[in-house]
Amino acid sequence: GQNIDQPTEMTATEGAIVQINCTYQTSGFNGLFWYQQHAGEAPTFLSYNVLDGLEEKGRFSSFLSRSKGYSYLLLKELQMKDSASYLCAALDSNYQLIWGAGTKLIIKP
Amino acid sequence: ETGVTQTPRHLVMGMTNKKSLKCEQHLGHNAMYWYKQSAKKPLELMFVYNFKEQTENNSVPSRFSPECPNSSHLFLHLHTLQPEDSALYLCASSQDAGGAYNEQFFGPGTRLTVL
Numbered sequence: 001g002q003n004i005d006q007p008t009e010m011t012a013t014e015g016a017i018v019q020i021n022c023t024y025q026t027s028g029f030n031g032l033f034w035y036q037q038h039a040g041e042a043p044t045f046l047s048y049n050v051l052d053g054l055e056e057k058g059r060f061s062s063f064l065s066r067s068k069g070y071s072y073l074l075l076k077e078l079q080m081k082d083s084a085s086y087l088c089a090a091l092d093s094n095y096q097l098i099w100g101a102g103t104k105l106i107i108k109p
Numbered sequence: 110e111t112g113v114t115q116t117p118r119h120l121v122m123g124m125t126n127k128k129s130l131k132c133e134q135h136l137g138h139n140a141m142y143w144y145k146q147s148a149k150k151p152l153e154l155m156f157v158y159n160f161k162e163q164t165e166n167n168s169v170p171s172r173f174s175p176e177c178p179n180s181s182h183l184f185l186h187l188h189t190l191q192p193e194d195s196a197l198y199l200c201a202s203s204q205d206a207g208g209a210y211n212e213q214f215f216g217p218g219t220r221l222t223v224l
Contacts, residue, residue: 004151031210042113042199042215050210087152095207096165099152 002026004100006088011106012078020073020086020103028093032071034062035087037102043087046073075105083107112136115200115216122190123224130185130219132200140206141183142213143175146197158183159206190223197221 003025012018024032031050035043049055049064049071061074075082085102092098113134122128134141143155157165158177172194174186183200197220201213 008149033212035215040217042217044215045212048210048212089152091211095211096154097152097213101149101151 002090002092002098004088004090004098006086006100006103008101009104009106011108012075014078014080014107014109016078017074017076018078018105020075020088020105022071022073022088022100024069024071024088024090024098024100026090026092026098029066030091030093030095032062032064032091033087033089033097034071034073035089036084037087038084046086078107080107080109113200113202113214113216115198115219117219118217119220119222121222121224122187124190124192126190127186127188129187130198130200130221132183132185132216134181134183134200134202134214134216136202136214138202138204138214139180140203140211141177141180142201142203142206143183143185144199144201146199146218152199156185157206164206187221190221192223195221195223 006022034046037043047062054063059076064071085104087102088100089097116131140159145153155169156175176184197218199218200216203211203213
């Protein structure tokens with residue numbers, strides 16, 4: 001079956017760095033998405049990786065290893081507003097998104 | 110502002126009621142989606158419409174009935190729901206369905222409670 005695994009919850013300190021991991025098992029692979037979802041709000045797009053390596057976008061970076069079925073989202077210089085759930089989703093061979101359950105990130109002062 | 114709006118934002122209904130959820134996208138997209146989001150569970154894809162044609166129905170019970178009159182509007186008609194149907198219902202749109210890079214834009218969702 002198809003599956004996405006990511007930690008349920010993580011806690012980090014304001015100003016620090018946090019890495020949220022995601023492993024995936026899908027029938028074929030056409031890329032991996034990260035979305036951010038604040039409580040009570042819509043998920044919003046953060047990143048898309050289809051090739052191996054690191055993509056940097058400001059304070060957020062996303063990494064992909066296709067051979068390992070692994071991705072991570074790296075958040076630097078954490079701010080209180082980064083408290084949210086982070087959703088990992090892989091695009092399978094039918095171009096259907098397979099979603100993880102999300103990682104709730106709690107930022108403490 | 111994501112360009113995708115949903116109404117109502119909150120809905121409480123009894124098991125014998127009939128109600129409809131509405132979604133509208135202002136992004137010129139051709140694909141629209143309904144998702145169910147329950148606490149601590151992955152997003153569940155319910156329906157996909159591509160160029161107004163339904164292309165996906167993920168074994169959703171018939172008490173949920175989608176309608177897509179045009180590429181900008183999507184409805185989810187609800188009748189005789191069960192308490193376990195209580196969840197956040199998210200609408201999303203993308204340029205089209207089935208592309209390799211197909212960022213989906215989400216609405217804020219309708220929080221549904223079935224009593």
